[in-house]
Amino acid sequence: MNTAVDTLIIGGGPAGLTAASFCAKPSIVLEQCASPSRKLLATGGGRCNLTHEGPVLAMAPLFGEASRFVLPALHAFPPEAICEFFHKRGMQTVVEADGCVFPASQKASDVRDVLIHAAQEARATIQCGVRVERFILEPEKGTGLQRIVSVPTSAGTFSPRWVVLAAGGQSYPELGSDGSGFALARSAGLEVSPPVPALAGLIIPAEWVVALSGLLCEQGAIRIDSKGASKKPQQGPILFTHKGISGPPALALSGEINARLLAEKEVTIRVSFRSDRSVNDWMALFSQWRQKHGNRSFHNLLSGELPRALAVALCRASGLEEVVVARAGKKELQALAMFCAECPLTVTGTEGWGRAMLTRGGVALKELNAQTLAARRISNLTCIGEVVDVDAPCGGYNLTWAFASGFLAAHAINSVDSSSRQ
Numbered sequence: 508m509n510t511a512v513d514t515l516i517i518g519g520g521p522a523g524l525t526a527a528s529f530c531a532k533p534s535i536v537l538e539q540c541a542s543p544s545r546k547l548l549a550t551g552g553g554r555c556n557l558t559h560e561g562p563v564l565a566m567a568p569l570f571g572e573a574s575r576f577v578l579p580a581l582h583a584f585p586p587e588a589i590c591e592f593f594h595k596r597g598m599q600t601v602v603e604a605d606g607c608v609f610p611a612s613q614k615a616s617d618v619r620d621v622l623i624h625a626a627q628e629a630r631a632t633i634q635c636g637v638r639v640e641r642f643i644l645e646p647e648k649g650t651g652l653q654r655i656v657s658v659p660t661s662a663g664t665f666s667p668r669w670v671v672l673a674a675g676g677q678s679y680p681e682l683g684s685d686g687s688g689f690a691l692a693r694s695a696g697l698e699v700s701p702p703v704p705a706l707a708g709l710i711i712p713a714e715w716v717v718a719l720s721g722l723l724c725e726q727g728a729i730r731i732d733s734k735g736a737s738k739k740p741q742q743g744p745i746l747f748t749h750k751g752i753s754g755p756p757a758l759a760l761s762g763e764i765n766a767r768l769l770a771e772k773e774v775t776i777r778v779s780f781r782s783d784r785s786v787n788d789w790m791a792l793f794s795q796w797r798q799k800h801g802n803r804s805f806h807n808l809l810s811g812e813l814p815r816a817l818a819v820a821l822c823r824a825s826g827l828e829e830v831v832v833a834r835a836g837k838k839e840l841q842a843l844a845m846f847c848a849e850c851p852l853t854v855t856g857t858e859g860w861g862r863a864m865l866t867r868g869g870v871a872l873k874e875l876n877a878q879t880l881a882a883r884r885i886s887n888l889t890c891i892g893e894v895v896d897v898d899a900p901c902g903g904y905n906l907t908w909a910f911a912s913g914f915l916a917a918h919a920i921n922s923v924d925s926s927s928r929q
Contacts, residue, residue: 508663510535514920515658515667516631517639518688519543521618521906522892523673525913527626527633531921534671536626537637537660539683544619546675546682550864550906555615557593558586558910559903560606569904571763573897576877577908584914586907596621607903637662639687641694642670644885652886655695669887669920673913676866676893677702688894689869695885698871700896701769704863705762709776710856711751715820719747722814728782729756732775732851733767741900742782750858752778759900761857762867768856778850780813780821789844793835801833805843808832813847821846865905869896879919880912889916 512535516523519538527534536543547555559566563581567574590600590608598621599611610617626633643657658665674688689699711717727745729752730738743755751757764774784792796808805827809818822828825843827835857863870890874882880895882888891912899905 509657509666510663511666513667514669514671515665516671516673517658517691518673518675518892518894519633519635520673520675520683520892520909521547521622522675522909522913523671524622524626524631525910526671526673526891526917527631527913528622528629529914529917529921530629530631531917533630533632534626535665536631536633537639537662537665538633538635539638539687541635543623543633543635546679546684547619547906548615549679549682550615551609553615554609554613555618556607556609556901556903556906557600557618558589558608558907560586560602560608566904566907569899569902570897570908571899573872576872576875577897577911579878580880580908580911580915583918584911588914589907589910592625592910593618593621596625605902634662639674639691642691642888644695647886650886652884653696654886655888667887669889671916671920672870672888672890672894673892674894676869677860678704678706678863678866680860684866684893692870692890692894695882695888697874697882697885697890700868700871701766702866702868703762703765703769704857704860704865705765705867705898706758706864706901707761707765707857707859707862708748708753709751709757709761709764709854710858711852711854713852715824716747716751716852717749719816719820720749722747722816723754724780724814724817726780726782727754727756728779729760730777731760731763731767732777733771736763740777740779740782745778745780751854752852755901758864761863762865762898764854765857766867768854772855774854776852776854778852779848780817780850781847784848786841786844786848789847790840793832793840793844796832797835802831804829804831805835809843809847821850864901865898866893867896867898869894872896880916881919889920891916 513532514534644653647654675684677686724745728740730740741756741759746754806822
């Protein structure tokens, strides 16, 4: 069976459903899972941090090298417009102290339901349990471009005017993001930057780190200590795990670390267990202790500044485990200050696709027009959401990109159709 369709949207996640919600003509959404947006239900611990309050120009730099590329989409559908989209459909939102926006109900399912209903109101047909096999392209006369003329799937073949690739990344494959979107992009001749897990815990083989599993440092900071890496650390709680460390700073850097690990065996990071103190600050504190508490042991005093088990571990690593303050040597004091403020740790990997919350990599940005997200070499293909090489830290930014890219793609398709009728 060959089905003609105006817009064929591949992927029923937040990006694909948003695109369907704004398409001026009826669309068909193909989702390979049994139901749409299964991965969305797991975001934010089931609460769904759907966007982040604040100006677009403040948000864009968080997308790193893609910061300029994402601006047209973010301007087209900024956080306030995203919230208004949900408000108009009966779902209220709340803004937490850190700027993260959640549904007032604290239920990710409400976000999903709004997206499904909005797509259906726009006359979209959602077909689940359908796997797309490949794209069949032909040269387009007079343009020098290729055009997708046929899309074979497990539910038959589709002949679309427009194709929107919104098949997601490769994280949490059991929820639908299994990398199949990258295979489809390659079948169309698009370059795909190597996908690696992002927003995943870091694997650190140091025994003392693993021994602290379950310990939390509330005011931590981490930076990558490699050539070309930002000197500005990621700040937030640091959680020790049975494999290494996790928490927002570790998750935020995991994508870049994985990208570096493609060429390097290991990556060094620098960890501060109190982001408000430098090496000099710690040395000044140690000097005060020498004057006031000379007969006390270092690990007991440090336990007032850091979790006790961590304090003991850092004192042991510095040679000060059983040393009273008055007898500490300058070399050992400098080592302890460095361990507290700039602790070097070797990362050999991250938790894999089954634990990563996001994908770093995807359709290369040079393949797409940032103003429309249309493929430069294929006249009727647009790529949106996580299938594109765009990622950001936790905080609602990645869902903001999903919604904004879906809106921009639909708007661009509508504009072409509108101009062709005039």
